[in-house]
Amino acid sequence: MVNVKNISKVFGGIQPIWLFVIAITVFFSFMSEYFLTTGNFMNILVQTSTIGLIALGMTYVMINGNIDLSVGAILALSAALAVDLQSYGLPVALFAAISSGILLGALNGLIVWKTGVNSFIVTLGAMIGIRGLVFIYTEEQSFYAENFAFSDFGISTVASVPTLGVIFLVCCLIMHLVLTKTGHGRNTFAVGSNREAAADAGIRVGRHMLVNFMIVGFFAALAGITLATQMGAATPNLGRDYELWTITAVVLGGTKLAGGFGSITGTLGGVLAIGILRNGMNLMQVPAFYVLVILGVILIAVLLIDQKVNRKSGQEVNV
Amino acid sequence: MTPIEQTESIGLKRKLNRVSFKNFLTTQGILIVFMICLAGFSIFSDRFLSEENIMTVIRQASIVGIIAIGVTVVIIGGNLDLSVGSMLSFATVLVVDLHDKIGPTNAIIVMFAMTLLIGAVNGFLIGYMKLNSLIVTLAMLSAIQGITLIYTGGQNVDIANQDSTWFAFFGRGFVGGIAVPILMFAVLALCVHFVMRYTSYGRRIFAIGGNPTAAVYAGIRKSRCVFSTYMISAFSVGCAALVLGSRVMGSQNNVGQGYELLVLAGIILGGTSLMGGAGSVWKTVIGVLILGFIQNGLLLLGYPYYTQWLVTWVIIIVAVWLDLANQRKRLFTSHS
Numbered sequence: 257m258v259n260v261k262n263i264s265k266v267f268g269g270i271q272p273i274w275l276f277v278i279a280i281t282v283f284f285s286f287m288s289e290y291f292l293t294t295g296n297f298m299n300i301l302v303q304t305s306t307i308g309l310i311a312l313g314m315t316y317v318m319i320n321g322n323i324d325l326s327v328g329a330i331l332a333l334s335a336a337l338a339v340d341l342q343s344y345g346l347p348v349a350l351f352a353a354i355s356s357g358i359l360l361g362a363l364n365g366l367i368v369w370k371t372g373v374n375s376f377i378v379t380l381g382a383m384i385g386i387r388g389l390v391f392i393y394t395e396e397q398s399f400y401a402e403n404f405a406f407s408d409f410g411i412s413t414v415a416s417v418p419t420l421g422v423i424f425l426v427c428c429l430i431m432h433l434v435l436t437k438t439g440h441g442r443n444t445f446a447v448g449s450n451r452e453a454a455a456d457a458g459i460r461v462g463r464h465m466l467v468n469f470m471i472v473g474f475f476a477a478l479a480g481i482t483l484a485t486q487m488g489a490a491t492p493n494l495g496r497d498y499e500l501w502t503i504t505a506v507v508l509g510g511t512k513l514a515g516g517f518g519s520i521t522g523t524l525g526g527v528l529a530i531g532i533l534r535n536g537m538n539l540m541q542v543p544a545f546y547v548l549v550i551l552g553v554i555l556i557a558v559l560l561i562d563q564k565v566n567r568k569s570g571q572e573v574n575v
Numbered sequence: 576m577t578p579i580e581q582t583e584s585i586g587l588k589r590k591l592n593r594v595s596f597k598n599f600l601t602t603q604g605i606l607i608v609f610m611i612c613l614a615g616f617s618i619f620s621d622r623f624l625s626e627e628n629i630m631t632v633i634r635q636a637s638i639v640g641i642i643a644i645g646v647t648v649v650i651i652g653g654n655l656d657l658s659v660g661s662m663l664s665f666a667t668v669l670v671v672d673l674h675d676k677i678g679p680t681n682a683i684i685v686m687f688a689m690t691l692l693i694g695a696v697n698g699f700l701i702g703y704m705k706l707n708s709l710i711v712t713l714a715m716l717s718a719i720q721g722i723t724l725i726y727t728g729g730q731n732v733d734i735a736n737q738d739s740t741w742f743a744f745f746g747r748g749f750v751g752g753i754a755v756p757i758l759m760f761a762v763l764a765l766c767v768h769f770v771m772r773y774t775s776y777g778r779r780i781f782a783i784g785g786n787p788t789a790a791v792y793a794g795i796r797k798s799r800c801v802f803s804t805y806m807i808s809a810f811s812v813g814c815a816a817l818v819l820g821s822r823v824m825g826s827q828n829n830v831g832q833g834y835e836l837l838v839l840a841g842i843i844l845g846g847t848s849l850m851g852g853a854g855s856v857w858k859t860v861i862g863v864l865i866l867g868f869i870q871n872g873l874l875l876l877g878y879p880y881y882t883q884w885l886v887t888w889v890i891i892i893v894a895v896w897l898d899l900a901n902q903r904k905r906l907f908t909s910h911s
Contacts, residue, residue: 371896372908374850377843378892384836385888388881455910462910500713507710545724552718559706559714 272565273509273525276558277532284536291539301421302486304531306331308424308524309479310502311509312431313472315523318506319435320468321448321515322375326364327476327502329386330357331495334480336390339399339406339490346403354477360386361473365466383499390492398491401484410485420482427475432520444468448515504555505530510562608890609865616872623875630754636867637756638815640860643838644760644767645811647859650842651771652804653784653851654701654708658693659812659838661719663831666690666816668723671826672732679742687813693719694809695802702801716835723828733825746822756818760860763814767807768856780804785852840887841866844894865890 285292310327317324338353364382368375401407412419435441443464446454455461479498484490509526511518530551537547617624642659649656666686673682697715701708734740748755771777779800782790791797820826845862847854869890870883900906 367892367896369910370907371892372899372903372910373892373895376849377895380836380839380843381888381891384840384884384891388884388888391881392879392885460911462908500716503710503713504717513707513709543725545721545729548721548724549718550721552714552716552721555714555717556700556706556711559710560704563704563706 271510271519271522271525272562273522273529276508277525277529280529280532280536284532284539288536288539291536296535296539298418298421300528300531300535301424302418303535304527305420305424306479306483306486307498307501307505307530308527309427309475309482310472310498311505311523311527312427312520313468313475314502314506315509315511315518315520316431316435316444316468317375317472318503318511318513319444319448319515319518320465321451322368322465322468323379323503323513324361324364324375324469324472325379325499326360326382326386327472327479328495328498329383329390330360330473330476331480331483331498332390332490332492333357333360333386333393334477335484335490335494336394336399336492338481338484339401340394342401342403342406346406350481353481354474357473357475357477357480358470359473361470361476362466364473365469368469369462369466394490394492396492398489401488401490406485407488410482410488420486423478423482427478428520428524435520440464440467445516448517450516501530504551508555508558606861608894609861609868612865612869612872616868616875620872620875623872628871628875630757632867632871633757633760633864634754635871636863637754637760638819639834639837639841639866640760640863641756641763641811641815641818642808642834643841643859643863644763644856645808646838647842647845647847647854647856648767648771648780648807649708649804650847650849651784651851651854652780652801653787654801654804655712655849656697656805656808657709657712657835657839658697658715658719659808660831660834660836661716661723662690662693662809662812663816663819663834664826664829665693665719665723665726665831666813667820667823667826667830668727668732668828670816671734671820671824672727674734674740674742674820679740682742683817686816687810690809690813690816691806694805694812697809698802698805701805702798705798720829720832727828729828731825731827737824742821743824744821745817746819746824756822759814759818763811764856764860771856776800776803781852783851837866840891843891846894846898 281292290296310331314324314327334353334357337356338349341349341352360382364375364379367373367378371378410420414422435444443454443459446457446459447461447464451461480490480495483494505526506518506523507513507526508529509518509522509524511522533551533554534547537550538544542550613624622628642663646656646659666689669689670682670686673685676682677685693715697712700706700711734742737743745755745759750758771780779790779795782793782795783797783800787797819830823830841863842854842859843849843862844865845854845858845860847858847862866883866887869886873883873886874880
């Protein structure tokens with residue numbers, strides 16, 4: 257079962273990633289007068305919500321000891337459907353977009369469950385294949401939303417908080433409660449810690465993993481819709497490299513690649529850390545090229561620190 | 576050979592003969608699928624099996640193939656390298672840009688030095704610092720792409736006098752009627768295959784990938800071996816950049832984007848396990864060629880370009896699935 261020490265570490269003290277978030281917030285507040293404003297924080301919230309939504313589902317899959325590389329492609333397909341099918345009415349388009357994500361997630365999960373092929377390989381194949389599907393479906397064209405209600409939604413606010421940010425925070429809360437308070441959440445940790453033991457304990461491991469792949473598919477599709485509402489358009493290359501940023505955020509948040517350990521609060525911290533770094537460096541007028549390098553260096557630095565702190569974490573390759 | 580060894584080897588031969596057909600079907604399934612594909616394509620397109628077309632396909636596949644050879648060594652050692660795509664962008668931009676500034680010879684030397692330096696960083700972090708290879712190479716993917724963009728300032732680079740430089744030899748030249756990229760691919764494949772198969776170094780890499788703890792207890796210096804696999808991977812990227820830069824005589828900043836996926840697809844299709852400790856360079860060559868021929872065949876039959884990605888999706892999973900099913904002697908897992 258779950259390592260008790262790890263749990264107390266998560267809920268007892270502040271997670272390291274949140275210390276990092278606080279540190280960079282203080283740093284950028286001194287570096288830029290525009291940083292520490294309500295408007296800018298709303299910006300950061302909206303900017304991080306896309307990757308953040310996917311990261312919520314990815315956390316579940318990664319605690320399971322699996323990985324999903326196909327989220328960027330699912331996002332692109334969902335965005336294309338949500339924009340292109342608006343001629344049949346907005347509800348139809350949104351329904352089609354969300355179901356495409358859930359179905360493709362279910363397909364990934366079913367293959368992982370039934371064939372036993374490593375999820376890295378299954379979703380790597382899906383990442384290539386679904387991206388091909390997007391290019392074939394869109395015929396390599398961009399779609400523009402003709403329904404203004406769709407694009408207006410992306411800039412709308414609820415009680416002066418951007419709607420997309422509210423959606424993200426509500427999803428965070430739900431996913432946090434499911435992970436910590438329900439049987440499904442406990443099973444997620446159990447399956448990730450020791451798959452065989454979980455199966456022996458009567459958990460239906462295959463079905464369980466299937467559900468988690470459907471969850472991440474759902475969130476990837478939802479992120480596709482929110483991203484399309486922000487742009488009022490969908491391009492076939494949308495969401496490229498998003499799987500990398502999502503995995504980066506989840507790992508920064510303390511979820512172990514080997515599975516069995518992680519939290520939604522940590523993932524939220526990881527997502528915010530990346531968002532604040534990008535936003536803050538933008539405000540400091542650091543060229544975008546340098547941001548890529550700095551983020552890469554920070555990720556490696558976090559790994560090094562993590563290894564020094566938990567020397568016995570036994571984090572070996574799991575793929 | 577002592578008598579005992581002789582009898583053992585005879586017994587082994589008999590055993591092999593008895594199961595050979597079934598064995599061949601199950602272990603070389605991907606080769607059979609490959610043959611069926613080739614036959615199917617050649618029925619529907621009379622150009623498919625022409626010598627010219629075959630040479631074109633192998634030539635196109637050679638860049639992915641050269642990188643895949645290096646990455647195969649990394650994967651056999653139990654690690655991953657996702658940074659090869661960005662490294663290819665970086666190396667190609669570097670060699671093309673420096674060609675006009677310091678001459679081809681110096682450009683090639685600097686390019687290999689820098690590429691090997693990146694390989695050394697990868698190898699140091701993963702081999703000596705024992706960090707997770709997936710995350711480290713993911714971070715390097717981002718960082719190297721950033722470095723490439725900083726270096727070029729976002730501009731594309733190209734070589735001014737494309738007809739008057741011997742640098743064209745690597746991508747456009749022919750030796751004895753065979754294109755140089757194909758020769759480089761073949762020579763590199765043979766060398767690395769020989770090293771992995773017949774030298775103690777190769778066996779050490781297999782041992783580390785198969786069971787790191789046992790390998791360390793057996794006295795293998797794991798850190799050094801892992802480090803060396805990333806140097807081999809970086810060297811192969813350097814060779815690929817040579818071919819790519821010389822063929823195009825110019826480079827975009829993101830020319831290598833997505834190559835890591837094609838490389839992994841070829842390796843997985845060939846049957847090298849991502850768990851490490853198993854696989855071979857020979858299989859990777861087959862895997863890369865299969866992808867190349869399928870891409871070419873689908874285009875000749877008039878399907879949209881991206882159909883090949885869909886087909887890649889299906890065959891990767893089916894190939895690995897059949898391999899697993901063969902190992903556990905049943906098609907599906909027993910999980911409920």
